[in-house]
Amino acid sequence: MAEWHLRPGQLSLSELRHLLGGRVRLCIDAAAWPAVEASAAIVARAAAADTPAYGINTGFGKLAKTHIARTDLQQLQLNLVRSHSVGTGVLLDDATVRLILALKAASLARGVSGVRPIVIESLLALYNTGVLPCVPSQGSVGASGDLAPLAHLTLALIGEGEVRVDGVVMPAAEGLARAGLQPLQLAAKEGLALLNGTQVSTALAIRALIEAEDVFAAAVVCGAMSVDAARGSDAPFDARIHAVRGQPGQIDVSEAYRRLLEGSEIRRSHLLNDDRVQDPYSLRCQPQVMGACLDLIRNAARTLLIEANAVTDNPLAFAGADVDEVLSGGNFHAEPVAFAADTLALAIAEIGALSERRIALLIDSALSGLPPFLTQDAGLHSGFMMAHVTAAALASENKSMAHPASVDSLPTSANQEDHVSMATFAARRLLPMCANTRRIVAIELLTAAQGIDFHAPLTTAEALHAVYLNLRERVSFLREDRVLAVDIAAAEQLLASEALTPMVAELLPSWRPE
Structure with a gap:
């Protein structure tokens, strides 16, 4: 070893x-x-x-x-x-x-x-x-x-x-x-x-940070696939739009979407004859929402890395030139970790919330132009109707868990410790939230791939087609109703393997702080 x-x-x-x-x-x-x-x-x-x-x-x-x-x-x-x-x-x-x-x-x-x-x-x-x-x-x-x-x-x-x-x-x-x-x-x-x-709360938050980075990467890729599945426009990802706003995460993420969608046959096929003026926000505003989430993830990473290197016990012994001192302070107060965990919770919840909205869009034929619930014989078959319900349940659960923990303080130790951070719970809830969001994104991956299939023989962009093929090795096209829990688990396993993370890391070299 x-x-x-x-x-x-x-x-x-x-x-x-x-x-x-x-x-x-x-x-x-x-x-x-x-x-x-x-x-x-x-x-x-x-x-x-x-x-x-x-x-x-x-x-x-x-x-x-x-x-x-x-x-x-x-x-x-x-x-x-x-x-x-x-x-x-x-x-x-x-x-x-x-x-x-x-x-x-x-x-x-x-x-x-x-x-x-x-x-x-x-x-x-x-x-x-x-x-x-x-x-x-x-x-x-x-x-x-x-x-x-x-x-x-x-x-x-x-x-x-x-x-x-x-x-x-x-x-x-x-x-x-x-x-x-x-x-x-x-x-x-x-x-x-x-x-x-603060090593326990910090370790929990860092574990969740790593998971959140992977879930973020998966959501970016699947969100780009949903754009193609819904025959959405790539014009909202134009660099000029994001440059004049100046938000760094938004600028970086818009580039990722542009590169992921580059060369799509589906996009080219409707470039000149699409009468839609604007796409719904869940497609069009992905750089704005996911860019803001990326900024929160990056900020949390900076805070947690500082804390990982910190001395947080009490008292501390300092050697002096003339006199040594043992000083009592409060470095053990985990407010920085609590704030970092709370902002991570917001980002994790929003990634899932936006993904859920794209699933809802894809199964709604009035918005997507695809068959109702992404099934060829709607009525006899329910298609992805209930898969979206699962995504909605998970997104709602995350919203409840995203309530800031750091705003709570319950004095302890006979009021000697009269203000506390609740950082440990703030960090501990993050891994379950990441799991929820990963499952939502897994459902989006299934629906986006199903939508892309309906555009055959046209194919999506090369990078996204590779993801599509990877999924299709595990999950076949949904021709008639079957137990979708098995498909969701297979898609989640694909995402949990971090198969999509290197793709985003290549597109955004600075997105994952080292």
């Missing part, structure tokens, strides 16, 4: 995408260790002193004024981990847990969290051996860090709680022993450093 050197503070999105798969052996770049050791020494000196230092020799949250005896400092950290392990709900999947481990290790390796090197090495050992902590998905408000889920992550380090190895859940002590790992003995501040931080 290849060795992958994490450079704390310099992680890239392409690197994070790669780390989700767990196909590498992680280690920390050697240049990071001196700072880690220096910050650990600062905390050790603070723990040995009588001066109160939050989280090192005091209680936590509302109990910060309670001094803890030196003889109890190890027990303090152990108690913290156990008391904060209050998560509930389904467990986070393996890929997300791997990313959390990598993000937490890289953050602690920035060298201001005051943990010993062994803490970071223990996190990497879990990643490298595939001993993945069982982390419940619910229980964090995204304010004092993702306390509950990170507590469950930390339980595995100390040999408590449960882990999952190759999909099998077992006691953490057993999982560590099988991998030849020893439970970690926490020193002063180390439990708090492990529990504080």
Whole structure:
């Protein structure tokens, strides 16, 4: 297995995408260790002193004024981990847990969290051996860090709680022993450093960002196919229209539509004898809507990459020229992640909403000029009538889930934590939203291909024809009613394989930040 050197503070999105798969052996770049050791020494000196230092020799949250005896400092950290392990709900999947481990290790390796090197090495050992902590998905408000889920992550380090190895859940002590790992003995501040931080909400949001990028790419391609299926015009994609508005995403996406539709025989056939003046918005305004979605995706990517490289625990240990300082702040507040997740939710919902409108257009013979419900014998056969109902149900579900989570705040910890971000839920809902939108786009792919078939022997543009043929290898033309759930699943599987993503990446080299 290849060795992958994490450079704390310099992680890239392409690197994070790669780390989700767990196909590498992680280690920390050697240049990071001196700072880690220096910050650990600062905390050790603070723990040995009588001066109160939050989280090192005091209680936590509302109990910060309670001094803890030196003889109890190890027990303090152990108690913290156990008391904060209050998560509930389904467990986070393996890929997300791997990313959390990598993000937490890289953050602690920035060298201001005051943990010993062994803490970071223990996190990497879990990643490298595939001993993945069982982390419940619910229980964090995204304010004092993702306390509950990170507590469950930390339980595995100390040999408590449960882990999952190759999909099998077992006691953490057993999982560590099988991998030849020893439970970690926490020193002063180390439990708090492990529990504080936004790594869970950030990992969830990054996973969804990657999914959203692929769903966006699929929707652009399928939207272009729908233009041809409905015998729509490519004039609205003219570069001059978008240049005078100046929105960057819109300009980029319009170019993608132009290039995808280039050379279409279907378009050429009705160029001179089409009496329609304008197409419906779901066709004509794709660059405006999808371009705005692309801008949100890009902005979220920038925020989440910064957060992936950030130090978000508390307090932090800074070495000074004359005096070392342990400073208490609030980097654990996940508002940036919450905002990024909320904007991603809007983009994901809108991608699906626009796709649903194109499906509705294609099955409506008055708008599309195609047979009713895209079937040759409407009445005897219902065609894609109910497939559109499924798309509408999914789009409606996404609209409910797109309500901003960040506008909610429920004070906790006896009002010490009196404003919270709700970032963890904001990020956690995104993957189900992506799945909904992918299924909507899969239905659009089926209907667009069906519409294109009705224009035979004329063919769509070369790039889109390749997609059409790819689908037709899996799903045949709908001549009479059959169980369309099978077709939808096949189309969704095609989209989930990311088969359309390279096509859009080639058309828009800068659309997916690295």
